[in-house]
Amino acid sequence: MTAAGWVPGLVLVVLAAGCTQAPRQRPGAGAGSPPPSTTAPAAPASPTLASLPPGLVADPAAFAGQGRLAFAYQAKTYLIDGQRQTLEALPGGSVMSPDGRWLAWSVPDEGGSQLWVRPLGTDGPNQLTGLPPGKFTWSPDSKMLAVASANELWVGGPGVQAHRVIGLSPGEEVKDVQWSTTSAIVAAASPHELWVGGPGTESRRVTSTTEELDLIGWSPDGQTLAYVLTFPSKDPPISSTELYAAPAGGGVPARRYLSEEARILFAGWWPDSGGILFWDDGMGSASLLADGAGLLSLPLAGGASRPLGTALWYKDWISWVGGDQVVFVAANGRESWASKSLEACDAARATCRAIPQPAGKVSVDPAWSAASNQVAFVRADELRGDDGTDSQTGGAAWVATRALWVASPDGSRQRELTAAGPGVFGPSWSRDGRHLLYLKGDALWLMDTVSGATARIVTLRLDPTAYFYGHINWQQRVTWWKG
Numbered sequence: 425m426t427a428a429g430w431v432p433g434l435v436l437v438v439l440a441a442g443c444t445q446a447p448r449q450r451p452g453a454g455a456g457s458p459p460p461s462t463t464a465p466a467a468p469a470s471p472t473l474a475s476l477p478p479g480l481v482a483d484p485a486a487f488a489g490q491g492r493l494a495f496a497y498q499a500k501t502y503l504i505d506g507q508r509q510t511l512e513a514l515p516g517g518s519v520m521s522p523d524g525r526w527l528a529w530s531v532p533d534e535g536g537s538q539l540w541v542r543p544l545g546t547d548g549p550n551q552l553t554g555l556p557p558g559k560f561t562w563s564p565d566s567k568m569l570a571v572a573s574a575n576e577l578w579v580g581g582p583g584v585q586a587h588r589v590i591g592l593s594p595g596e597e598v599k600d601v602q603w604s605t606t607s608a609i610v611a612a613a614s615p616h617e618l619w620v621g622g623p624g625t626e627s628r629r630v631t632s633t634t635e636e637l638d639l640i641g642w643s644p645d646g647q648t649l650a651y652v653l654t655f656p657s658k659d660p661p662i663s664s665t666e667l668y669a670a671p672a673g674g675g676v677p678a679r680r681y682l683s684e685e686a687r688i689l690f691a692g693w694w695p696d697s698g699g700i701l702f703w704d705d706g707m708g709s710a711s712l713l714a715d716g717a718g719l720l721s722l723p724l725a726g727g728a729s730r731p732l733g734t735a736l737w738y739k740d741w742i743s744w745v746g747g748d749q750v751v752f753v754a755a756n757g758r759e760s761w762a763s764k765s766l767e768a769c770d771a772a773r774a775t776c777r778a779i780p781q782p783a784g785k786v787s788v789d790p791a792w793s794a795a796s797n798q799v800a801f802v803r804a805d806e807l808r809g810d811d812g813t814d815s816q817t818g819g820a821a822w823v824a825t826r827a828l829w830v831a832s833p834d835g836s837r838q839r840e841l842t843a844a845g846p847g848v849f850g851p852s853w854s855r856d857g858r859h860l861l862y863l864k865g866d867a868l869w870l871m872d873t874v875s876g877a878t879a880r881i882v883t884l885r886l887d888p889t890a891y892f893y894g895h896i897n898w899q900q901r902v903t904w905w906k907g
Contacts, residue, residue: 476502476511479883484509486870486879490854490861491907492524492544493868495882504882507907508545520544521566524905526582528553528560528569539571541582554586555579563603563610568623570610572598577612579623589621593632600639604672606646613639618651620672630670631677640667640690643697647672648724650700652688662708663687667700669724680724691719691739694748694771699723701750701771703737713737714758721771730774733767740850740897743799745792745833748772751779751799753788760894761807761822764788766799768834779835787829788895789850795857796873798830802848803840818894823847828862830873843876844869850898855906863898 477498487506494503501514515529527544530537536557542550558573568581575596580586596614603610609622615636621627640650649670657663662685670677687708691701703717716736722729733754741753748771756763764786769776781787789802805825813819828844849863860871866885871878890896
């Protein structure tokens with residue numbers, strides 16, 4: 425979950441300008457439908473490049489053919505449109521639809537807020553959705569929005585009349601919402617209840633509990649809904665947790681794992697939906713978790729969990745590489761510059777092998793491309809002790825050793841992409857599997873891995889406090905619809 429809401433696609437979190445508003449009737453608390461969407465005049469034109477804040481440098485032409493990239497700069501949001509090769513300002517708190525064609529945002533008013541949408545890449549008008557104020561998320565097919573409002577869940581969107589689909593028990597409040605990956609069904613969770621429902625379907629309660637409930641979400645095939653229950657602490661004061669799996673079509677949820685006096689922290693679904701990866705956070709200590717926790721693989725059809733290794737609590741250090749094969753950073757200690765290597769595992773069989781790396785090196789930031797069947801990663805010098813490092817970036821000398829590499833998923837055919845230069849963080853593949861977007865210095869760069877051509881796309885100027893012992897997930901700070 426982010427500050428802008430629960431977003432399966434692209435999330436932007438800033439404060440910026442509003443839009444032209446039209447009055448409307450606030451939806452009531454009952455199950456009746458509010459007024460249909462209202463069309464308002466188009467928003468004022470985006471500011472010219474001359475009015476952009478000092479220091480913001482962007483190159484939309486260099487991003488041609490790579491989709492759309494949204495980013496925050498000095499408390500405002502901007503969009504680089506690689507299709508139209510333009511740079512424009514966006515309303516604050518904007519959330520792009522998964523298909524990259526729509527934008528949604530809320531504007532405060534005297535009754536709470538109004539939720540607006542408009543198409544991207546056209547001069548289409550802003551549309552008032554008629555949905556109540558609250559945190560919102562797009563459906564995977566980009567046709568609807570789900571909005572959590574107190575103990576209710578509403579859906580609506582472009583051309584879809586807003587209506588309530590779920591009502592929790594009095595006193596409960598929706599804290600998490602997730603759409604099914606394969607249908608127009610949505611799950612809504614409060615601290616003690618879990619419900620599912622959707623347009624044209626009857627809502628039903630999956631579970632009600634006195635324990636604290638945290639929603640994991642839907643399996644990739646949409647057939648299973650998973651959640652975790654946390655039980656009150658005993659002596660010693662460490663909570664136990666249980667993982668449950670519920671059939672999407674109804675039925676009794678089944679307990680799949682019990683973690684005694686430890687937290688279950690979700691890492692990801694097997695791509696075939698047959699199981700999950702999770703960290704078993706013994707002692708429930710944030711400090712101990714920062715130094716690594718056991719990464720376990722659990723088949724949901726039955727059977728015991730099996731360890732894959734020790735890993736830091738970074739989801740961006742786990743990359744699925746086809747089928748149930750996964751590459752992750754095996755880690756001992758929080759420092760990115762020490763005791764870090766890549767492991768290639770079969771999640772279903774829980775068999776792993778180390779990807780070779782030279783002595784005196786560390787390997788981090790793995791990212792797989794399905795299109796090219798390559799894993800991009802960063803390799804750097806291994807340091808022991810302080811060696812001039814710091815607890816943020818790791819220090820300029822160490823950052824200068826961070827180089828961009830690619831390899832086959834099994835670790836063979838390793839080669840350095842020297843054209844990227846030193847200081848690379850977090851490579852991310854384009855849709856075509858030919859280009860890589862990565863952070864270097866204060867900017868995002870794009871590289872053609874075939875020709876070796878590189879271009880600076882946009883300055884970000886991230887504060888050093890955004891780094892933690894040499895790690896940063898810049899993809900949580902910008903959003904990239906890849907086309």
